[in-house]
Amino acid sequence: MDRSVYAGVGKKEDTAGIAKRVAQISVSAIKQMPVLASKLEECISLGQGIPSFGTPSFIRKRIIAALENDDLIGKYSLQPGIPELKREIAGYLRRDRGIAVDPESELFVSCGAMEALAGVISTIVERDDEVLIPSPNYSSHIEQILFAEGKPVFVPLIEEEGWRLDMEGFRKALTKKTKAILLCNPMNPTGAVFPEKDLKALAEMALDRNLFIISDEAYDFLLYDRLPHFSLASIPELKENLITCKSFSKMYCMTGWRVGYMVAAARIVDQVLKVHDAFAICAPTISQ
Template sequence: MTQTRRVARRVQQIRISATKLMPMLAARIGGCVSLGQGVPSFSTPPHIVDAVCRVLRDDPSAGKYSLQPGMPALRQAIAEHLTAAKGFAADPDSEVAVTVGAMEALLMALLTVVDRGDEVIIPSPGYASHAEQVLMAEGVPVHVPLRPADWGLDVEAVRAAVTERTRAVIVCNPGNPTGTVYADEDVRALCRLALEHNLVLISDETYDYMVFGGHAAPLSPASLPEMRENVIVINSFSKKYALTGWRVGYAAASAGWMGEMLKVHDATAICAPTVSQHAALAALTGPQDCVEQMCAALEKRRSLTMDRMAALAPAFTCVPPRGAFYVMARYSCTPEPSPEVARRILEEARVITVPGASFGPAGENHLRLSFGADEAELTECFDRLQRWAERQ
């Protein structure tokens, strides 16, 4: 007798994000260039590679488990960075955890904060995996539109969405997929709202280093002392230090929250890869000129992208990004939904994009474009996209 496969509801209701799916489809087609997945073209900096090679040769413990919350030296370095950069004094022993990328840190936070049926507010367009992880925690994602004119945070719209079931708000600042940087006054207003309703603010700060025009990094909710028990900070070494494949990030929160989150960490990962933790330690404590160089290159790529987007108008238009390395390009050359447009561009132009609908309802009629590729690939991408748009 054929047995019926019984898949858990929490898995049935989630899906692989389009950000990962589009490159998988492109691999089958072949000959594609990418404006898709957010992977900068840079190699891991040599001083990080050298440090890892040394530790692998000289330290037998480099191939073994670390302590469950992470290597003490790395947690200490993270805590010092948080104090210096954000004014957030986190105890490295009880308020910092090293994780398998920011993705595991986010999942730790959501599985700890969200119960079945709890609502989590996500500004839309928002990072696609935020909503999927809320669903995995058996919560309810509530998409609240950003201001379409500038992708700014609409705090009053967030306030209107709060119900007795609301448990948390997720913010990504600078934003993926919009490239927005929320105004400090809006972040402060959101923090006041969180305190008023005793909500947890899950602050995804993966792109905090990448702000254009010489502007300061955005305000972190963790820098406000009154938010101590109402904020969980998430960050990653992936983009800042070209360590995407090393899978290492971190979470920081009050000791009460962190003690509970570490239960999830223990049940899912035990610890982040020790060799990757050594890479993160070398990144955080070593020379930072590599970050400055990568940011300068990305700023040039942003300029190239804005020039090419201007040439694509009116078929494609966008709000110029202020941070990260993404553009939400609104299309008017076809009435088709964004998944179909992204599929057509992939098949007909051999260019990877990401459908805007995957980032929430407010992302429909847009495509997310990443300008992380080098200038030669970006030029080829936009040449192909220009020819495709002219045929519509």
């Protein structure tokens, strides 16, 4: 079945000679719809997660100063990211999130959380590996798994309980091929913030089965109704099994700047950096 929205407007894909891992995936409808809408007048987007206001002035002023005075701004940064930024990220995680991270070995700066997620999945998922995903979920996560030749296995959220994780559903979905769990918290698209109790149960299950948990936390600051955000990275025992991806896109209105970061055990970071090097070299220096 052609999952591309383009099929509905008469555009057919010619995949002759194209690798199956690419031919089987689609640009997500979230990205395709703005392209279609750009051909019309007075369309209002209620879909994609783009802040409605601009990048803060203090960031833009710093960029202007760098463009005028920093001769290195147009060059590659170090592959894992600018050391000063990495130290600032580690300080923020320790100060505001209570998460201890070695900036030298346990994090790197990526081209947004999306590139970090794609790199992680390409690093740990092999052909026919199964990745458990709460459903509904962010569509691009599915394409990333398929591109790595893995199999997304959907575990429906419990809608009547505020889109909570279905722990029994996760347990039933486990097989010998299960390699990882991919989680978005707070959840895109439901907006649910998963309770600490449920997340700890998920962590216990992952440790028991030696599974990876990939945690997409791009929305961790968007909290309403006084709901607390619990990060799995605050569980020390989970360190060897957890990869956390975060982004500046939403927090600082920098969706087009393409800068985020990944946090994990040093041995995992070392491996994901191979993919990062092959596909991107480094995050944009000007954005860092």
